[in-house]
Amino acid sequence: AGLRMPRTIGPAVSIVGTLVIGQAAVNAGIISAAMVIVVSITAIASFVFPSYSLANSIRMLRFPFIVLAATFGVFGIIVGVIALVLH
Secondary structure: OOOOOOOOOOHHHHHHHHHHHHHHHHHOOOOOOHHHHHHHHHHHHOOOOOOHHHHHHHHHHHHHHHHHHHHHOOHHHHHHHHHHHHH
């Protein structure tokens, strides 16, 4: 939606849409509020890296960590970090 809207309101429409969808998913019990927060933080943090190739590899690592967090909680994140460090 942000691409097709005028430059001044495109980002605002995207942010409002994301908030509405996130709130609806939490209220429906599909995902937890903590999961929405973790996904939001990782999405914002993915723009920190200046190198495009480094940013892509970090983005690809994000998805297994999300699955581990959703499946096993904090224990899954710890196991994922240990596996990443060992690799």
